[in-house]
Amino acid sequence: MLVLSRKVNESIKIGDDIELTVVSIDGEQVKIGINAPKxxxxxxxxxxxxxxxxxxxxxxxxxxxxxxxxxxxxKQDEKD
Known part of the structure; x- marks a missing residue:
């Protein structure tokens, strides 16, 4: 597993099409925004x-x- 540290508004790219952005951090809860193809x-x-x-x-x-x-x-075929 790859573990990366990011701050609010920082992103991680996965391939060319997917971007994960840390939207907010509140205590133990982290909100992540995901931009990806439909x-x-x-x-x-x-x-x-x-x-x-x-x-x-x-x-x-x-x-x-x-x-x-x-x-x-x-079974039907056997009867015929």
Missing amino acids: NVDIHRKEVYLSIQEENTKAADTASLDILKQLSGSV
Whole structure:
């Protein structure tokens, strides 16, 4: 992990398209502004992890549904 120190209004560049700016510091809370292209998803980590968990559940459910459908079509083919 790279650790950098920044003061209010100082920035960090990530590649050519992303800039993080320290907007304010109040006690233990740091506010960060992020400039990035619209196609870059930006989430707090806990939100990102929740989205990943939901996507995994949805994929598992979809996989089971597809397997059930395929299983049913195989059984149907055996009857023909």
